[in-house]
Amino acid sequence: MLYHFYIQSKKLSSVLRSVKTLAKPAGARGYSSESVPDRKVAVLGAAGGIGQPLALLMKLNPLVSRLALYDIANTPGVAADVGHINTRSEVAGYMGNDQLGQALEDSDVVIIPAGVPRKPGMTRDDLFNINAGIVKDLCSAIAKYCPNAIVNMISNPVNSTVPIAAEVFKKAGTYNEKKLFGVTTLDVVRAKTFYAGKANVNVPVVGGHAGITILPLFSQATPKANLADEDIKALTKRTQDGGTEVVENFIE
Numbered sequence: 001m002l003y004h005f006y007i008q009s010k011k012l013s014s015v016l017r018s019v020k021t022l023a024k025p026a027g028a029r030g031y032s033s034e035s036v037p038d039r040k041v042a043v044l045g046a047a048g049g050i051g052q053p054l055a056l057l058m059k060l061n062p063l064v065s066r067l068a069l070y071d072i073a074n075t076p077g078v079a080a081d082v083g084h085i086n087t088r089s090e091v092a093g094y095m096g097n098d099q100l101g102q103a104l105e106d107s108d109v110v111i112i113p114a115g116v117p118r119k120p121g122m123t124r125d126d127l128f129n130i131n132a133g134i135v136k137d138l139c140s141a142i143a144k145y146c147p148n149a150i151v152n153m154i155s156n157p158v159n160s161t162v163p164i165a166a167e168v169f170k171k172a173g174t175y176n177e178k179k180l181f182g183v184t185t186l187d188v189v190r191a192k193t194f195y196a197g198k199a200n201v202n203v204p205v206v207g208g209h210a211g212i213t214i215l216p217l218f219s220q221a222t223p224k225a226n227l228a229d230e231d232i233k234a235l236t237k238r239t240q241d242g243g244t245e246v247v248e249n250f251i252e
């Protein structure tokens with residue numbers, strides 16, 4: 001899991017750099033004594049299984065200057081813990097709906113792993129009823145407190161939570177298609193690992209983040225391997241079922 005978020009964190013670095021051009025004029029709110037500008041990242045669902053390692057990785061990211069960790073429980077402890085890491089960013093914990101606005105205010109990037117994860121035997125769609133409501137409420141707050149932020153949706157089912165976020169932002173008049181992302185980097189990482197199991201390969205993955213909507217393009221992979229059709233089918237299936245492979249191996 002940590003490895004996956006390392007990759008996502010690397011991708012996030014380019015998102016954080018692009019914040020400069022997307023969200024504000026260059027140099028705005030920069031520290032006078034530093035060349036690195038002020039960038040606030042908020043993690044919603046920061047005390048969870050994904051939120052905690054993600055908070056750690058954001059704390060290690062030199063592009064982040066302020067890190068807001070929000071959850072409905074346990075964020076004071078998580079924020080104290082992560083705050084002990086001796087990197088540049090200031091960490092603050094926020095807990096409960098009353099503190100959501102403060103957590104989001106001035107955020108350049110919001111990352112959302114809030115909600116329920118699936119258990120063995122469940123599909124991501126089985127999470128819809130609970131997570132749709134959570135995501136809707138969080139996105140309404142984003143539209144109010146940081147309407148210009150880049151939003152990265154991790155909460156499943158990503159294929160549905162991203163459209164929910166889009167509709168909330170459209171209704172609020174804050175929707176920007178260039179600033180709303182579903183985090184599907186795991187699919188790319190899995191495709192690369194199953195293709196070659198090592199660095200320096202590239203496998204494009206298009207589509208969504210569930211079952212057959214995950215479409216790794218092994219025919220376009222580099223370096224080229226001239227795989228047989230059966231091998232491509234098997235690699236595609238393993239990539240599509242990667243999340244299930246992880247979930248089935250977690251025992252309560």
Ligand SMILES: NC(=O)c1ccc[n+]([C@@H]2O[C@H](COP(=O)([O-])OP(=O)(O)OC[C@H]3O[C@@H](n4cnc5c(N)ncnc54)[C@H](O)[C@@H]3O)[C@@H](O)[C@H]2O)c1
Pocket residue numbers: 044045046047048049050051070071072073113114115116117118127131134138153154155156157158183184185186209
């Ligand atoms: N997109 C991806 O690649 C990817 C990868 C892994 C997990 N996920 C999804 O991320 C979500 C979280 O997974 P997890 O393993 O961290 O679950 P978890 O249960 O360990 O953590 C979820 C956290 O969300 C918090 N939460 C619940 N309601 C909230 C609300 N209204 N506001 C703020 N926080 C709230 C909980 O208190 C908890 O700390 C799941 O939906 C899971 O399927 C997506």
Ligand SMILES: O=C(O)C[C@H](O)C(=O)O
Pocket residue numbers: 117118124156186242243244246247
């Ligand atoms: O599969 C899940 O439920 C979690 C995540 O979407 C994953 O792909 O690992």
